[in-house]
Amino acid sequence: MEGTVLNQIVEALVSIDRTQTLELTKKALEDGVDPTRVLNEGLLKGLLEVGEKWNNQEYFISHVLLAAQALQEANLIIEPHLVDSDSPTAGTVVIGTVEGDIHDIGKNLVTIMLKANNFKVYDLGVDVAPQKFIDKAKEVGADLVACSLIMSVALPKVEEVVQLVQDEANLTGTKVIIGGAPITQAVTDQLGADGWAPNASQAAKEALRLMEGA
Amino acid sequence: MSKMNHLQRIAAAITHQKPDRVPVVAVTISRSLKEAGYSLKEVVHDASKIAEAKIAAHEKYGDDGIVASLDLYVEPEALGAKTELREHVPIVTEHPLAKDKDFSRLVKPTLKDGRFPVVLEEVKLLKEKYGDEVCIGPVTGGPITTSANLRGVENLLMDMVLDPSYVHELLRLCTDVCLDYYRAICEAGAHAIIMLDPVSTNTIMSPEQYQEFTMPYQKELFAVCAEHSVVGVNHICADTSLIWEKMINVGAPAIQIDFPIDLEDCKKRVGPETCIMGNVNPIETMLYGNPDDVYNAAVKCIKAAGNQSGFVLTPGCDLNPKTPEENIKALVQAAKDCAYDDDGNVQF
Numbered sequence: 001m002e003g004t005v006l007n008q009i010v011e012a013l014v015s016i017d018r019t020q021t022l023e024l025t026k027k028a029l030e031d032g033v034d035p036t037r038v039l040n041e042g043l044l045k046g047l048l049e050v051g052e053k054w055n056n057q058e059y060f061i062s063h064v065l066l067a068a069q070a071l072q073e074a075n076l077i078i079e080p081h082l083v084d085s086d087s088p089t090a091g092t093v094v095i096g097t098v099e100g101d102i103h104d105i106g107k108n109l110v111t112i113m114l115k116a117n118n119f120k121v122y123d124l125g126v127d128v129a130p131q132k133f134i135d136k137a138k139e140v141g142a143d144l145v146a147c148s149l150i151m152s153v154a155l156p157k158v159e160e161v162v163q164l165v166q167d168e169a170n171l172t173g174t175k176v177i178i179g180g181a182p183i184t185q186a187v188t189d190q191l192g193a194d195g196w197a198p199n200a201s202q203a204a205k206e207a208l209r210l211m212e213g214a
Numbered sequence: 215m216s217k218m219n220h221l222q223r224i225a226a227a228i229t230h231q232k233p234d235r236v237p238v239v240a241v242t243i244s245r246s247l248k249e250a251g252y253s254l255k256e257v258v259h260d261a262s263k264i265a266e267a268k269i270a271a272h273e274k275y276g277d278d279g280i281v282a283s284l285d286l287y288v289e290p291e292a293l294g295a296k297t298e299l300r301e302h303v304p305i306v307t308e309h310p311l312a313k314d315k316d317f318s319r320l321v322k323p324t325l326k327d328g329r330f331p332v333v334l335e336e337v338k339l340l341k342e343k344y345g346d347e348v349c350i351g352p353v354t355g356g357p358i359t360t361s362a363n364l365r366g367v368e369n370l371l372m373d374m375v376l377d378p379s380y381v382h383e384l385l386r387l388c389t390d391v392c393l394d395y396y397r398a399i400c401e402a403g404a405h406a407i408i409m410l411d412p413v414s415t416n417t418i419m420s421p422e423q424y425q426e427f428t429m430p431y432q433k434e435l436f437a438v439c440a441e442h443s444v445v446g447v448n449h450i451c452a453d454t455s456l457i458w459e460k461m462i463n464v465g466a467p468a469i470q471i472d473f474p475i476d477l478e479d480c481k482k483r484v485g486p487e488t489c490i491m492g493n494v495n496p497i498e499t500m501l502y503g504n505p506d507d508v509y510n511a512a513v514k515c516i517k518a519a520g521n522q523s524g525f526v527l528t529p530g531c532d533l534n535p536k537t538p539e540e541n542i543k544a545l546v547q548a549a550k551d552c553a554y555d556d557d558g559n560v561q562f
Contacts, residue, residue, distance in 0.1 A: 016375075057456070060420035062371040069372070102305045105367050105418070127305070152497050152534045153244065153302040181452050182497040190502045199417065 002033050006042045009074075013046030014053070016063055018070040021046075025074040035081040040118075043071045043078075047116040051201040061109065064200075068112045089120045091211045094137045095146040096124035098157040106180055107148035109200035114146075117204045130160040138170050144207055147193075149180040155191070162192045175210045179203050220278035221405060224349040228445050228467050228489045230524045232558055236516050238527040238549035239279035239491070240542050243353070244302045244535045246271035254299050258284065261335035268336070269343060274539075275546050278526075279349035279406070280340055283333045286355035286410045289391055290363035292328030294320050302535050311365040315373070317384055320364070323391060325398050334402045341403035351406030351447070352399055357431040359413040360388040367413060374423055381427055389431045396435050400442035407439055408470065412451040421456045429464050436465035447491065451531060455480070462488040473498075473530030477518040481525075489524045494545060496529040500537050505544035512548035513562065520552065520560040 005028045012020035021043075028038045050067040053059040093114055097107045104126045114121050122140055124132055137145050145165055147158045158178055165171050175194035188196040195210050197203035218226065218234045226233035242249070247257060250267035257263040268280050287304050291297050296308035311317055325331065333352055340350045355363070361384045362370045373381050399407055413419065414428045432448065439446035446466035453474055454461060461469050462484055471480055471492035481490060492515060494500060499511045512527055519525045527549045533542065555561045 057416075060423065061368075061418055062375050062420070062423070065368055065372050066375060100300050100305070102307065108368065151303065151305075152501065152531075153300075155497070155501075155534070156536075184495070184498050186498045187502065 002028075002031075002037070005031060005033060006037065006045075009038065009042030010046040010049065013043060013067055013070060014049045016050075016066050016070070018066070018073070021070045021074055022077065025077050029078070029081055035078045036087070039075065039078055039082075043074055044116050044118075047071055047112070051113050051116065051204075055199070055201045061105070064109060064112065090118040090208060091143040092120045092122070092140055093144045093146050093207065094122045094124065094133055094140065094142040095148070096128035096133060097126040097148045098154045098161065099127055099129045100157055101149045101151045101154040102126045103148075103150040103180075106150065106200065107146075110146065110148065110179065110203045113200045113204040114207060117208060119204075119207060130157055130164055133161050134164045134168055134171070137165070137174055138168070142171075142174055144210060145174060145176045146203075146207070147176065147178045149178075149182070152182045155182065155187075158193070159191050166192075175213075177203065177207060177210060219346075220348040221346050224278050224405075224526060225445075227523055227526050230486065230489070230522070232523055232554045234553065236520050236525065236527055236549040236552040236554075236560060237278045238546050239281065239349075240271075240275050240277040240545055241281055241496075241529050241532050242271040242275065242277075242542065243281050243284060243532045245533045245537060245542070247302075248535050249274055254284075254302060254304070258299060258304070259329065259332055261332045261339060264332070264336045265339035265343070268340060272348065275542050277546050277549075279351065280344075281408065281532075282336050282340060282350060282352035282404070283354070286353060286359060286412075287363065288329045288333060289355050289360045289388065289395065292323035292330060293360070293364055293388070293391065295363050306363050309364055309366040309369075311384075312369060315365065315369070315380065317364070317387060320387070322387065325394055330395060330398070334398055337399060337402040337404050346405075349405045351404050351408050351445070353408045353410050353449075354392065354395065354399070356409045356411030356414065356428065357385050357388040357392055357435070358419075358428045359411050360392070361385055362413045364388070367418065370413075371418070374419075374427060378426070385427065385431050389434055392435055393438060396438040397442075400438065400444045404444055406445040406447055406468075407435075408447040408449050409435065409466070410449050410451075414450045414454075414457070415452040416454055416456045417452050421460065424457050424460055429460060432464040432466070440465055449491075458483050468526070470528060471530065475530075477515055481519040486522065486524060489526065490519050491526040491528045492519070493528070493530045496531045496533055496537075500529050500541050500545070501534045503541065505538075505540045508541045508544040509548050512545050513552075516548065516552050516560050522558045523554070 246267040436446035448466040449470035468489040473495040
């Protein structure tokens with residue numbers, strides 16, 4: 001019974017049906033389904049499937065954005081029902097588009113996919129100065145610092161973030177993951193970052209991989 | 215074969231005649247400012263300084279084409295997007311339609327507004343200097359990219375699903391602005407126009423969306439180029455392998471391919487009608503590699519797509535200003551070392 005409505009939520013989200021997603025979320029809560037399960041086994045599972053379809057080029061960014069928006073609205077319905085629990089997360093990430101670059105779509109998609117994979121994400125926005133990444137990472141005890149960029153002129157700022165993380169005694173064990181149009185394995189090695197990914201769903205997998213090594 | 219001048223060499227590649235050697239454009243837009251010792255701030259509204267920088271870079275590297283203009287924000291800026299100058303490039307800091315999608319409050323600019331006159335003047339100055347010796351072509355933004363700069367790319371992508379007719383209306387406005395601009399560029403004496411349309415890339419838009427929202431408007435603009443016998447170049451960044459067959463069907467005789475792409479596969483699929491420009495990796499190879507890496511990568515590109523003409527060697531995108539001088543020279547040298555034999559195949 002609970003399984004059915006959860007599956008229906010997954011289906012609604014995967015078919016990018018906003019109305020249906022919201023109605024089923026309400027119905028599940030009325031039926032007494034655990035709100036954490038609605039979120040994890042319904043909405044987030046659905047978003048992960050959308051991410052998979054995107055990875056396979058069945059879906060494109062329009063779909064991912066609309067699914068994420070539907071999830072966000074559904075989450076507003078769930079939130080009041082959630083007991084404030086310290087449920088374990090996959091890790092804590094501080095993310096931003098580096099200084100000198102204002103492209104945020106890649107960064108936003110990575111944030112969506114990280115959250116879908118149970119990461120706690122602090123999004124610093126765009127045009128973020130290297131020191132800001134460090135300050136926030138120290139404040140929240142970040143496991144990962146994630147830098148996004150599209151414009152190659154912003155590459156030196158990524159190098160700065162890597163250097164600052166390495167120099168900061170309070171960030172031992174914090175890893176740097178990078179992504180964006182100019183990034184390849186060779187560029188990642190050149191910059192000294194710990195990991196990279198060619199797209200947002202791979203970025204979440206790379207983040208999980210880096211957490212295993214942590 | 216008798217020596218051709220720079221423009222003749224590129225024209226031969228575009229028209230699938232045999233050039234005396236492989237043509238090359240180093241795409242040193244932001245790099246050129248460094249060659250002339252200018253900061254972006256000093257030149258952004260000064261056509262003669264921009265032209266001076268482009269001339270300095272061309273004289274130093276001896277490549278076959280000069281890319282005019284500095285960036286793809288000229289159109290959105292004139293339509294009301296707020297930009298800020300950074301060290302090497304301007305960036306858009308405010309999309310005027312992000313919160314309120316109604317564009318009736320935007321004022322349709324004339325060619326006297328914003329930086330349109332700067333680009334047109336730069337083209338004229340370069341033409342005065344080189345006439346028909348060197349291929350001169352400015353970069354412009356494509357209509358969907360300009361629309362994204364006004365509305366915000368995420369909003370626009372959702373609009374494509376939820377309100378496609380709105381997207382078409384916005385594209386109409388952007389295309390109308392571009393149509394006037396393209397005519398003026400052609401009349402200023404450009405040999406080519408390079409339309410930068412990064413939003414159309416496969417990692418952002420689906421092939422169906424490219425067909426619906428990009429192609430019709432690209433067609434209108436490339437038709438203006440064709441009317442003026444100016445070469446249209448369809449440049450879309452990053453992965454475009456899902457849409458090559460569409461990219462060659464918008465009236466542009468050349469497509470420029472970014473770096474993550476196998477040019478041999480591209481040449482096969484694109485066929486003999488379209489000229490391919492590309493695609494040495496501008497970061498991994500041009501910025502971080504050494505001259506040997508650059509030379510070898512360039513040779514690989516030439517071997518993959520150079521046979522039977524229809525090829526211009528370029529980096530995948532604009533070079534980072536910190537790209538080592540020796541690397542840019544190695545790129546140009548690779549093209550200079552490469553002639554065509556009697557069968558039209560490249561020989562080193």
